[in-house]
Amino acid sequence: MQNFDVVVIGAGPGGYVAAIRSAQLGFKTAVIEREFLGGVCLNVGCIPSKAMITATHLLHKAQHNFKEMGLNIKGGIDVDMKQLVKWKQSVSDKMSGGVNQLLKGYGVTIIKGDAEFKSSKEISVKSSAGTESVQAKYFVVATGSRPIEIPGFKFDEKDICSSTGALAFDTIPKRVAVIGGGYIGLEISSYLRKLGTEVTVIEAQSALLAGVVDPDCAQIVTRKLTKAGVNVLYGAKAKGQKKVKDGYEVTVEINGKDEVVKCDKILVTVGRRPNGDQANLKAAGIQVDERGFVKVDAQRRTNVSNIFAIGDIAGQPMLAHKASHEGVLVAEVIAGHNRVYDAKTVPAVVFTDPEIAAAGMTEAEAKAKGHTDLLISKFPFAANGRAVSMMETDGFVKMIADKKTHVLLGVHIVGPEASNLISEAVLAIEMGARIEDLALSIHPHPTLGETMMEAAEATLGHAIHIIQKPLKA
Structure with a gap:
């Protein structure tokens, strides 16, 4: 029998973060993981997919843009798929190895195996070495989600x-x-x-x-x-x-x-479904809804006072960065800090070509929440010098603000580096910024970031680098 202050079940982007923050706060902490440190995201999801997307983006540029730039490649480009997959795996391995180092560096006990609740204070962990019991004052359920299978298409992960x-x-x-x-x-x-x-x-x-x-x-x-x-x-x-x-x-x-x-x-x-049917949550008395999500309050506490749930299992949006945010929050709540989940926005990114990124409300959501009078405008990447120099001019930055107060409500970007640009919008929305705050903040030139400033100016009706009709009073 091992005893801990905090035991985290699942070492994905929510779980390992919760374990590290718990250890930083002085708790004797363990994390239990049945597959790989870093979870789906680091090993078979976000990170490896971005590696493949990056590699093929460079391939596409070499095939379609280099000649126009005067960069001539003699002969074709051969893709060594085995090497590409090997490199992709090395990226994941580095990230997962980094998580391992961090956990060990902070003194977190890593337990490999499948966890199942026996009660609200005890779990059993099954592994190839056998079964052991683990007790804790607090548990954090971070067991994530899995891909949805549809009838007639059973996964073999080969074909x-x-x-x-x-x-x-x-x-x-x-x-x-x-x-x-x-x-x-x-x-x-x-x-x-x-x-x-x-x-x-x-x-x-x-x-x-x-x-x-x-x-x-x-x-x-x-x-x-x-x-x-x-x-x-x-x-x-x-x-x-x-x-x-x-x-x-x-x-x-x-x-x-x-x-x-x-x-x-x-x-x-x-889509993906939460793993609410795993880890024998019922044995601890944890309530799970009909979709498989664990019911939590604003502190991510379940109906069982010493058990918390974070990440995909705790509800939408099922995103890694939301899970990490909750991981820190829960550890601090256990430590007695006055914290609740009160994010105004959780940014979302789609790594297509071009990328899409969003923070805050869409036009429909803004109107549904009572913002009937809106200022909406777009600034195109085709009018941005940095985007032109990159030969990536598809897309725009779209801003939505309340017409009366000029408070920024939503930003939607489709274009180059949208994933990196959206963070400015997140900060602005969290701070309750007005459009003028973005428009009057000097942005460096020539950068893609200027599109944020110019989109704000466009929303006010006076962007410099596009021709606009005067806004109606």
């Missing part, structure tokens, strides 16, 4: 894949059918297409990223995907698949009629 399998192809697939046009499906579709794969996206909605991002932003990405040769089937439902001599045939229903999509690999990206 019928979740994102995990799609990030580990050792040869470039010739034809891939992607079921689901959400952010995971489109990120992987983008990088596969740049490798030369024929990609067909099977999307149930009438538009890509519907309800996920600002429609104007989604339109830019859709247009570029189409231009790149990605085939998108809208209003389509994948009904089943069968193995044939040269791959697979996926039966797709569109407008009541069946069509067949031929492919070598099938990627299913219809």
Whole structure:
């Protein structure tokens, strides 16, 4: 029997952060992980996918932009897929190894195995070495989520894949059918297409990223995907698949009629489900809702006072940075700090080409919350010197503000480095900044960041580098 002050179940971006902060605060802390430190994000999700996206973005530039820049490559560029996957894995391994060093450096006990609650004060951990019991004053449930499987498409991670399998192809697939046009499906579709794969996206909605991002932003990405040769089937439902001599045939229903999509690999990206059915939460008396999420309050405390839940299992949005924020919060709550989860916005990023990033409200959300009179404007990357010099001019920065107060309500970016630009918007929204605060802050030139300043000026009606009609009084 081992005893701790704090035991964290799951070492993903929420769990390992909670463990480190708990140890920093002087608690005797343990983290339990059944697979790999850093969780899905560091090992088979966010980090490896960004590595593949980065590599193929550079490949695309070399193939399509270098000649215009005067950079001539003699002969073609050969892609060594095995080496690319090996390099991608090395990136993940470095990050996971860094988490291991941090945990050990702060004196966190790492326990490998599968955790199950026996009561609200005790868990059992099963591993290849056997089963051990662990007791703690406080538990933090950070068990994450898993890809949703759909009937007839059971994952083998070789031919019928979740994102995990799609990030580990050792040869470039010739034809891939992607079921689901959400952010995971489109990120992987983008990088596969740049490798030369024929990609067909099977999307149930009438538009890509519907309800996920600002429609104007989604339109830019859709247009570029189409231009790149990605085939998108809208209003389509994948009904089943069968193995044939040269791959697979996926039966797709569109407008009541069946069509067949031929492919070598099938990627299913219809979302993720929380792991509320794991770790025997009921034995501790923890309430789980019908969707599998653990019910928590503003301090991320469950209905059992000494047990907290963070990350994907604690509700939407299911994003790594939200989990990390909650990990710090919970450790500080356990330490007696006066903290609650009160973020005004959780930024979201889609690493397509171009990237999409958002903070705050969409136009529809703003109106639903009583902001009936809005100032909305866009500033295009085509009018930004740095974007032009990068040959990446697709997209814009869109700002939404309350017309009466000029308080910034939302920022939606589609374009180069959107993922890096959005942090300024997060800070502005959290501080309750007005549009003038952004417009009057001097931004360095020539940078992509200037688009934030100019979008604010455009929202006020007087951007310098675009021609605008005067705003109505």
